[in-house]
Every structure is written in C-alpha cells, then in structure tokens.
Amino acid sequence: MRWAELVMAIVMAIFSLYLMVKSAELPIGWITGEGPGGGAFPFWLAAGMLACCIWTIVSWFRKTNPFSRSDEPYMDKATLKLFLIGAGSLTAMVGLFHIIGVYATLPLFLIFYMRVLGGHSWTLTGAFAAITPVVTFLFFEITLNITLPKGYSEPLFYPLYDFFY
Amino acid sequence: MDIFNLLMDGFAVAFLPLNLMLIVLGCTVGLFIGAMPGLGSVNGVAIVLPMTFLVPPASAIIFLAALYYGAMYGGAISSIMLGIPGASTAVATVFDGRPMAMKGLADKALVGAATASFVGGTISVVLFTLFAPPLAEVALTFGAPEEFALMLLAFATFIGLGGDDISKTFFSIFIGLVFSAVGLDIVSGQPRLIFMDIPGFFHGINFLVLAIGIYGIGEMLWVMETSQGKVMVSQATVTVKRVMNSLREVVHAYKPMVMGSFLGYFVGILPAAGATPGSLMAYGVAKSIAKDPDSFGTGNLEGVVAPESANNAASTGSMLPMLTLGIPGSPTTAILLGGMVIWGLEPGPMLFVNHKEFVWGLIASLYAANLFALILNIAFIPAFIWVLKLPFTILAPIIFILCMIGGYAPTQDMHDVWLMLIFGVMAYLMRKLDYPMAPAVLAIVLGPLAEASLRQSLIISHGSFDIFFTRWASGTIAVIAIILLVLPVLKMLKTRLIDNNVSKKPG
Known part of the structure; x- marks a missing residue:
C-alpha cells in the first residue's frame, strides 16, 4: 500500500500538470467584456488537483496518512490474478468488438467466464452463450434501433436486416 | 387543496398502464439489484439508464425512480442473509440484521426491514409532497449566484461529511469537474481539453461513461476481489403465518421507524449527504433512545427498522433538491439528473412550472412504487435468496456485458466504451487507496451547470467574487458551504494539537 499511495499521487500529479497545460491552450485570464476565458475553469480546477496530489505526497513523507505507514501489499497474488482476469477479459472483449463484432464476442466472453472460470456445464454455458446475443440483437437493433459494432461479421447480418426492415 | 388536486392528476399519470407496468418492473429489478451484494441503487440506475431510451422520458424517469426505491428495499436482503451490505446504504442494517439471521430469525428481520x-418511504413521500412546491417557488427567485452557491454547498457537504482523507475527496471533486469541461467551451465554442487530439473528445465526456465505469466496471472488479472467500447464506423459513406473526411484532417497533423516517428524510435533503449517513445516524439515535441499548448489535429488531426506514426516507429526501433546485442529494440522484438533462427535462424550479404533469406523475409514482416494493419484497423473499446463491461467474459476465453495451448505446461511439473501461480500471485502483468516487460522479453531472453559473455571476459582477456574499440567499448558502469546508480542517488541527499535547506529556 505504501508505495502504491506514492506512485498514484505522483501519476495523478503529472496528469494534473498535463490538464493544466491543455487548459491553457485557451485563455485562462479575464477577457474584457467576456468574463473569464474558456480555459480558466478547468485550469484552476486542475491546479486544485495538483495541490491535492502534493498534499498527499507531503502526508506520505510525514507519514500522517494511514497508507503511508501500511506494510500490506497493494495487491496480493490472488487479487492480482483476479484483477488481471477481470481487466484483461474486458479489454479483450472491447478489442474484439472492433474485429469480430459484438454478437460474436458475447458468446466467447460468456464461455470464458462460465465454462473456463466457473466450470459450469456446457448445457448451461451454451444456453447463455446462445440466448444473450439474440436478446441483445432484438432489444438494441430491432427495438431501440441502435446498431452495435459488428466488425468483419457485418455481411452475416445482411439477411437479418432484409428480414426485419 | 391545490397540492391535493395536483397529486390526483399525478396519480392519473402514474396509473397509466405503461407507467404502472414500469413501476412494477422497476421495483422488481431494483429489488434484485439491491439484493445482490455490492450492488445498490446507484449501480442499478447507472447500468440500466441506457436501456430506458425505449420508453418516453417521463416513463423512463418513473421506471428509474421505482428501481431506486426497489434497490433501497433490496439492500437489506443481503445485509441480513449474507452479512454483507447490499449497498453502502444498508451497512447499518447488518449490525442487528445479521445477528437476527444467525439466531434463525431471518424472516422477522426481512419483514421488519x-x-x-x-x-420510511411513505412518510418521506408525504413530506416531499408538502415541501417540494414551496421550495420550488423560493428557488424560482434564484439567479446564477444562488445556483453556484448551492453547487458549492453540494461539494462542501462531501468534504464536511466525507472520510478522513480530505485531499482525496477534493481531488475527486476537481477531477470530475475538469472532465465535465472536456469538449467545447460553452461561451466561445472553441474546442477544449481534446486529449491527444482524439476526435471522440469533441462531444465531451458523457457522465454515463464515468458513472458506468465507476459503478459498473469498477464496482464489479471490487466485488470480485472482496468476494474471494465463500459467503454463507443464512436459512430463512418463510410461511404466511410466520410473516403475519413478524408483522405484529414489527408494529411495536413504530417509534424507531418514525424517528428513522424523519431523520433520514432531512439528512437526505442535504445535498450530497444521502442515505448512508442517514441510516447510520438513525441507528445511533435508535440505540441511544432504546430501553435496552445493550441488546443492539446482538439482534434487536429496532436496530434493523431504524436504519431501513431512514435509508428509504433519505432516498426520497435526496430527490427533493434534485427536482426543485437541480442539485442532486446523492450519487443516484446525480445520475437521474444527468438522465433528465439528456431527455430535455431540465431539473430545477422551472420543472414545476413547465412540466407539472411529469413532476406530479413522478411524485404519485413514488407512492405507488412504495406499495409495490413492499408487496414484491415480502412475496419474493425466496427468489432473492436464490439470487444471493447465484454464482459470481454467471452474474459478473452479464453485468459486464450490460455495462459495455449500455455505455455504447447513448453515443454509439466505441471511443466511449474504451474510456469507460479505463475509468472503471482506474476507479478500482484508486478506490483501493481510499479515493472516494461518488464526488467525481456528482461533479461531472454538475460541472457544466456550475461553470455556467460561475461565469454568468462573474460577468454580472465584473469579476468580483463579492456577488456570492452580498445577496442574502447566495450569501447564506455560501457561508454554510464555507463552514462545511473549514470544519474538517479545524477538526484535523484539533486532533494534531491533542496528539502533540499527548506526546509532550512524560511517560
């Protein structure tokens, strides 16, 4: 925890600086007749963020903050594994949205969680993997008229479009 | 009488077949979401909001409000059955609810809750009906300085009532406000904060992207970590006879219930205070006024009913400033407010003038939602227990999928989905270090309003901040906000002074 606290504060301080620089692309001072410039609001708020990070860093060195004294690991091995599975599977899912589309990705994602991680039966996993994309398609594409990304699987949907529209 | 007539008109709207169906559906979905450990009203509203584009705006809000209510009821279920609060608002319910379940009195605790x-819901809706119109009338006289002072108060409440690490609460507010400024400058129309010139930032950062990132993805990653160990679901025997017997006993605990309702309602009204502090305070007060305070914590029914009435009352209370002033009283109402803005139902006093039918329809729907939630809650107790036993490997992927597609739906831009994923992962990593996330969500919703009112006020006053103090209404609100902001600093100095004195004393 101890080092994570410091690293997070430093990373966020750098991010705050970046936000300040980015905000300053617009005027941050007073413009006669117009009031505060367009960059003023985010600039001073980003400055506030930076001040908070410095506050946290100072507390860390003075050891006045509970995390700065904590010897516990930020993530133990089991937690890290779970985090990597969670974040990794989500990243893979969003990435695959671009390539094979939502409807091909959803079954893969469900099979990964239910069969690989959960060890559920193929019947249950198969049922979820088959029903979820169908329900999603009917709800989003047909009812709400929201087209979800299909990537390279787009041509497969042409007959369906012909049928529904 | 006027209020009565308006309310009757409201019932006519709430009882339209579509709305009535949505109220029942909203309560049911809310109860299930509330019952799932770790997920509460805020997660439910954030994840489900994009799906509500199917129905007209007024019906969508009625549905979400019913979901909010249902989740408040449902939160108690996992507190009692698992000993894990269904949501932070149901933390206080664990103190006595869990011991009751361990003693085999789970059904009594559930019926009591x-x-x-x-x-709590009923008392607070009545109070809401009486308070909302006069407050909206006062708010009609408010100008930009008052609006900004109110927002300052909302943020100051987070600082004043927040956790120990003030710098992290401030940070969360600031980052939410900065994210709200991404896109186009409201005055000059120039592009602003377009990170790495990615075109997706031109339409700004949708509050839902942040809300689903934090409350959907971040929360599920958190639940994955915290539920590593196996949880034990208590047994509950539910028969009509036992439920009736429990009801008879619950009636005797009317005092803490009424106290909790009033306390919860008024704490809920405070901008950004919400149901969690309300229910904890109600528990504390119930214990101090009880005949046998020592039995609290060992399974006293009064310790269940006080926080439960308070958290429901607070959820209604937090809708009061949201609807009348346009300032949300809790993270959930912040998301509701964001939704209303998308639908063109700008919350604030003008809503009571321009959209009377909607406002009173919503208020009437709260009465109905309350009744349905009670009936559904007691009838479906066995179903909720089944949900609690649902393996995480089925629940997690479904919620993740809902988050991802829900995040894509409003703007239909994959940029938002990636952003949501980044926010979710960052929220999880920061939450581990006690960075509070609710202030950031409130800030991204209020940000555009706060910036507009600040800039308008400063233009009126030619750049002088005096304008916030020279008008009576904004002055009063601003002074309260400043007191709330200074309070934790004084508290910190006091602790330090005491520490110094202790360390100076020999031995």
Whole structure:
C-alpha cells in the first residue's frame, strides 16, 4: 500500500500538470467584456488537483496518512490474478468488438467466464452463450434501433436486416 | 387543496398502464439489484439508464425512480442473509440484521426491514409532497449566484461529511469537474481539453461513461476481489403465518421507524449527504433512545427498522433538491439528473412550472412504487435468496456485458466504451487507496451547470467574487458551504494539537 499511495499521487500529479497545460491552450485570464476565458475553469480546477496530489505526497513523507505507514501489499497474488482476469477479459472483449463484432464476442466472453472460470456445464454455458446475443440483437437493433459494432461479421447480418426492415 | 388536486392528476399519470407496468418492473429489478451484494441503487440506475431510451422520458424517469426505491428495499436482503451490505446504504442494517439471521430469525428481520422501508418511504413521500412546491417557488427567485452557491454547498457537504482523507475527496471533486469541461467551451465554442487530439473528445465526456465505469466496471472488479472467500447464506423459513406473526411484532417497533423516517428524510435533503449517513445516524439515535441499548448489535429488531426506514426516507429526501433546485442529494440522484438533462427535462424550479404533469406523475409514482416494493419484497423473499446463491461467474459476465453495451448505446461511439473501461480500471485502483468516487460522479453531472453559473455571476459582477456574499440567499448558502469546508480542517488541527499535547506529556 505504501508505495502504491506514492506512485498514484505522483501519476495523478503529472496528469494534473498535463490538464493544466491543455487548459491553457485557451485563455485562462479575464477577457474584457467576456468574463473569464474558456480555459480558466478547468485550469484552476486542475491546479486544485495538483495541490491535492502534493498534499498527499507531503502526508506520505510525514507519514500522517494511514497508507503511508501500511506494510500490506497493494495487491496480493490472488487479487492480482483476479484483477488481471477481470481487466484483461474486458479489454479483450472491447478489442474484439472492433474485429469480430459484438454478437460474436458475447458468446466467447460468456464461455470464458462460465465454462473456463466457473466450470459450469456446457448445457448451461451454451444456453447463455446462445440466448444473450439474440436478446441483445432484438432489444438494441430491432427495438431501440441502435446498431452495435459488428466488425468483419457485418455481411452475416445482411439477411437479418432484409428480414426485419 | 391545490397540492391535493395536483397529486390526483399525478396519480392519473402514474396509473397509466405503461407507467404502472414500469413501476412494477422497476421495483422488481431494483429489488434484485439491491439484493445482490455490492450492488445498490446507484449501480442499478447507472447500468440500466441506457436501456430506458425505449420508453418516453417521463416513463423512463418513473421506471428509474421505482428501481431506486426497489434497490433501497433490496439492500437489506443481503445485509441480513449474507452479512454483507447490499449497498453502502444498508451497512447499518447488518449490525442487528445479521445477528437476527444467525439466531434463525431471518424472516422477522426481512419483514421488519421491508415494513420499515415502507413506513420510511411513505412518510418521506408525504413530506416531499408538502415541501417540494414551496421550495420550488423560493428557488424560482434564484439567479446564477444562488445556483453556484448551492453547487458549492453540494461539494462542501462531501468534504464536511466525507472520510478522513480530505485531499482525496477534493481531488475527486476537481477531477470530475475538469472532465465535465472536456469538449467545447460553452461561451466561445472553441474546442477544449481534446486529449491527444482524439476526435471522440469533441462531444465531451458523457457522465454515463464515468458513472458506468465507476459503478459498473469498477464496482464489479471490487466485488470480485472482496468476494474471494465463500459467503454463507443464512436459512430463512418463510410461511404466511410466520410473516403475519413478524408483522405484529414489527408494529411495536413504530417509534424507531418514525424517528428513522424523519431523520433520514432531512439528512437526505442535504445535498450530497444521502442515505448512508442517514441510516447510520438513525441507528445511533435508535440505540441511544432504546430501553435496552445493550441488546443492539446482538439482534434487536429496532436496530434493523431504524436504519431501513431512514435509508428509504433519505432516498426520497435526496430527490427533493434534485427536482426543485437541480442539485442532486446523492450519487443516484446525480445520475437521474444527468438522465433528465439528456431527455430535455431540465431539473430545477422551472420543472414545476413547465412540466407539472411529469413532476406530479413522478411524485404519485413514488407512492405507488412504495406499495409495490413492499408487496414484491415480502412475496419474493425466496427468489432473492436464490439470487444471493447465484454464482459470481454467471452474474459478473452479464453485468459486464450490460455495462459495455449500455455505455455504447447513448453515443454509439466505441471511443466511449474504451474510456469507460479505463475509468472503471482506474476507479478500482484508486478506490483501493481510499479515493472516494461518488464526488467525481456528482461533479461531472454538475460541472457544466456550475461553470455556467460561475461565469454568468462573474460577468454580472465584473469579476468580483463579492456577488456570492452580498445577496442574502447566495450569501447564506455560501457561508454554510464555507463552514462545511473549514470544519474538517479545524477538526484535523484539533486532533494534531491533542496528539502533540499527548506526546509532550512524560511517560
């Protein structure tokens, strides 16, 4: 925890600086007749963020903050594994949205969680993997008229479009 | 009488077949979401909001409000059955609810919680009906300085009532406000904060992207970590006879219920205070006024009904400033407010003038939602227990999928989905270090309003900040906000002074 606290504060301080620089692309001072410039609001708020990070860093060195004294690991091995599975599977899912589309990705994602991680039966996993994309398609594409990304699987949907529209 | 007539008109709207169906559906979905450990009203509203584009705006808000209510009822279920709060608002319910379940009195605790939620909900909706119109009338006289002072108060409440690490609460508010400024400058129309010139930032950062990132993805990653160990679901025997017997006993605990309802309602009204502090305070007060305070914590029914009536009352209370002033009283109402803005139902006093039918329809729907939630809650107790036993490997992927597609739906831009994923992962990593996330969500919703009112006020005053103090209404609100902001600093100095004195004393 101890080092994570410091690293997070430093990373966020750098991010705050970046936000300040980015905000300053617009005027941050007073413009006669117009009031505060367009960059003023985010600039001073980003400055506030930076001040908070410095506050946290100072507390860390003075050891006045509970995390700065904590010897516990930020993530133990089991937690890290779970985090990597969670974040990794989500990243893979969003990435695959671009390539094979939502409807091909959803079954893969469900099979990964239910069969690989959960060890559920193929019947249950198969049922979820088959029903979820169908329900999603009917709800989003047909009812709400929201087209979800299909990537390279787009041509497969042409007959369906012909049928529904 | 006027209010009565308006309310009757409201019932006519709430009882339209579509709305009535949505109220029942909203309560049911809310109860299930609330019952799932770790997920509460805020997660439910954030994840489900994009799906509500199917129905007209007024019906969508009625549905979400019913979901909010249902989740408040449902939160108690996992507190009692698992000993894990269904949501932070149900933390206080664990103190006595869990010991009751361990003693085999789970059904009594569940019935008690449901009844208390009903009492809290009903009292608070009546108070809401009486308070909302006059408050909206006062708010009609408010100008930009008052609006900004109110927002300052909302943020100051987070600082004043927040956790120990003030710098992290401030940070969360600031980052939410900065994210709200991404896109186009409201005055000059120039592009602003377009990170790495990615075109997706031109339409700004949708509050839902942040809300689903934090409350959907971040929360599920958190639940994955915290539920590593196996949880034990208590047994509950539910028969009509036992439920009736429990109801008879619950009626005797009317005092803490009524106290919790009033306390919860007024704490809920405070901008950004919400149901969690309300229910904890109600528990504390119930214990101090009880005949046998020592039995609290060992399974006293009063310790269940007080926080449960308070958290439901607070959820209604937090809708009061949201609807009348346009300032949300809790993270959930912040998301509701964001939704209303998308639908063109700008919350604030003008809503009571321009959209009377909607406002009173919503208020009437709260009465109905309250009744339905009570009935559904007691009838479906076995179903909720089944949900609690649902393996995480089925629940997690479904919620993740809902988040991802829900995040894509409003703007239909994959940029938002990636952003949501980044926010979710960052929220999880920061939450581990006690960075509070609710202030950031409130800030991204209020940000555009706060910036507009600040800039307008400063233009009126030619750049002088005096304008916030020279008008009576904004002055009063601003002074309260400043007191709340200074309070934790004084508290910190006091602790340090005491520490120094202790360390100076020999031995």
